[in-house]
Amino acid sequence: MSGHTRVSQVRRGAPASLALLAAFFAAWQWGPSLFGIPSFIVPPLTMVAREFVHAWQFDHLLFHTGVTVAEVLVGFALGSLFGAFVGYLLGMSPTAEFVLSPYLLALQIAPKVAFAPLFILWMGFTVYPKILVAVLIVFFPVMVNVLTAIRGVDPDLINLARSFKATRAQIFWLIEFPTSMPPMFAGLRIGSTLAVVGVVVGELVGGNTGLGYLLTFGEGQANTPMVFVSIVMLTLVGGVAYLGVILVERRVLHYLPARSANRGL
Amino acid sequence: MVELSVVRLEYSNVTMRFAQSGRGTLTAVRDVSFAVHDGEVVSLIGPSGCGKSTLLNIGSGLTAPSAGIALVDGERVEGANAHVAFMLQKDLLLPWRTVAENVMLGVEIQRLPLAERKKRAEKLLASFNLAEFSAHYPHQLSGGMRQRIALARTLAVDPHVLLLDEPFSAVDAQTRMVLQRDLAQTLSKARKTALLITHDLLEAVTLSDRVLVMSARPGTIIDEIAIDLPHRDDPFARRHDPKVNDYAARLMDRLEISRVAIESQAAEGAA
Incomplete structure (x- = not known):
């Protein structure tokens, strides 16, 4: 039933969506000259494409993308693991939450990207400060979602497990942990895009690798097409990371009703 | 009908008080004593908030009573017990x-x-x-x-004992009747002992050997009515028995449902 409407939605929506993309590309290609905008302000599509090939051949575009991807992956993995761990810990110990919550709140309010220069002072122009910013920025959405999920577990479910003489560990692994999965994935989705932000800010601040570096390099040379290429690549990296989370989520949360329908990405 | 031999579940002078923020304590259940024998099905009826579910939690070992004890198979209930299983709405x-x-x-x-x-x-x-x-x-x-x-x-x-807290109150009337029959047949076939909490007077009469009536808070047991009818394993057959209505009417009178309803209406009007 819902699958049917979904199919007809795709049938009607896909051409419109593709037409919109074509219109966007056309506007990018011919719009600037039409309005007399010089190409060093908004380079047309073909110029950016040419720069992409050039950067691939001579500016190690693939290498810089690889560095950024690696930093994003490591930062995202560590940040979510750490966030989930602290979320479970605080969720199960109200005392720990009471003691730590003001400090966690302060850290959450502080703009994480502002730590980037500090981390570079500490760790130099390596990949580590970039990873650390990503870890910090991914940590919060995952931690908060896991904590809220653990708090929200139906007490009757816990009582059911207790009535079967479940141990604390069994209650966690059989009830609490699986219950926290859907909110945790919501946090991971947010985290996957934020990880890219954290890494890029780190790369912008210092170092000579990564797409963020390429961005500042292009800026320094007034090479606007290169800036555009970097932005496009960063968007791709974020998109792929987000898609990766969605794919894993679909596998893990396959039991949820009507997951694919009416949900899009 | 049922051999009143072994006592499976017993409440002995059970009282339950809850601390209320700033208003002292609230006595949910006061001095409740009764026993359920092997293979027996006993229903517990009473007005909302009279502590029926509290008694069930005490029987399953999830809550400890303020005074008195609960026993399963003659052993004091302290914490969850593998011989008791519960089912909720x-x-x-x-x-x-x-x-x-x-x-x-x-x-x-x-x-x-x-x-x-x-x-x-x-x-x-x-x-x-x-x-x-x-x-x-x-x-x-x-x-x-x-x-x-x-x-x-x-x-x-x-489990030796099943504690059932309004297990069918969330399903539609016809499904409920089928589920009641399934439960009755299962309990009878497996000779399980059960304590059933319900608001449905007909459910209490058609499924049980005995019905215990509780008062409003603080809940105590004010009456015990043995259901002396055949077919405890077949609620459909029992429903055809005209005596079922007499029992239901008696329970209704005992619960003073009409008076309580008028009082609560009056209270709403005054508020």
């Missing part, structure tokens, strides 16, 4: 587990070997005509089926 099925895996939850927690768990789940699902759904997920099933799976999960741990 909510089915409490885990959405990430298949039907069979849900039925096996209790025996998995109790660390029975996997082969034995599967055997029990298969047998129970077959007896409830749910075998073909064993690989389904709960969201794919109707409310009545879900509640039957919850009953199967309760029976899978092979």
Whole structure:
């Protein structure tokens, strides 16, 4: 039933969506000259494409993308693991939450990207400060979602497990942990895009690798097409990371009703 | 009818008080004593908030009474007990587990070997005509089926005593009658002992050997009515017995439902 409407939605929506993309590309290609905008302000599509090939051949575009991807992956993995761990810990110990919550709140309010220069002072122009910013920025959405999920577990479910003489560990692994999965994935989705932000800010601040570096390099040379290429690549990296989370989520949360329908990405 | 031999479940002078913020204590249940014998089905009826569910929590060992003791098989209940299993109005099925895996939850927690768990789940699902759904997920099933799976999960741990807290109040009237028959047949076939909390007077009369009537808070037992009718394993047959209505009328009078209703209306009007 819902699958049917979904199919007809795709049938009607896909051409419109593709037409919109074509219109966007056309506007990018011919719009600037039409309005007399010089190409060093908004380079047309073909110029950016040419720069992409050039950067691939001579500016190690693939290498810089690889560095950024690696930093994003490591930062995202560590940040979510750490966030989930602290979320479970605080969720199960109200005392720990009471003691730590003001400090966690302060850290959450502080703009994480502002730590980037500090981390570079500490760790130099390596990949580590970039990873650390990503870890910090991914940590919060995952931690908060896991904590809220653990708090929200139906007490009757816990009582059911207790009535079967479940141990604390069994209650966690059989009830609490699986219950926290859907909110945790919501946090991971947010985290996957934020990880890219954290890494890029780190790369912008210092170092000579990564797409963020390429961005500042292009800026320094007034090479606007290169800036555009970097932005496009960063968007791709974020998109792929987000898609990766969605794919894993679909596998893990396959039991949820009507997951694919009416949900899009 | 039922041999009143072994006492399976007993409450002895059970009192339960709850601390209330800034308003002293609230006595939910006062000095309740009764016993349920082996193979007997006893219903507990009473107005809302009279502490019926509190008694059930005490029997299952989830809450400790303020005074008095609960006993299962003659042993004092202290913490959860493997011989008692409860079932609530909510089915409490885990959405990430298949039907069979849900039925096996209790025996998995109790660390029975996997082969034995599967055997029990298969047998129970077959007896409830749910075998073909064993690989389904709960969201794919109707409310009545879900509640039957919850009953199967309760029976899978092979408890001596079942504590049932309004198990069928969330399903529609016709499904409820079918579920009541399934429960009655299962309890009778397996000779299980059960304490059933219900608001439904007909449910109490058609499913039980005895009905205990509780007063409003603080809840105490004000009457005990033995249901002296055949067919405890077949509520449909009992429903045809005109005496069922006499029992229901007697319970209604005992609960003073008409007076309570008028009083609560008056209170609402005054407020």
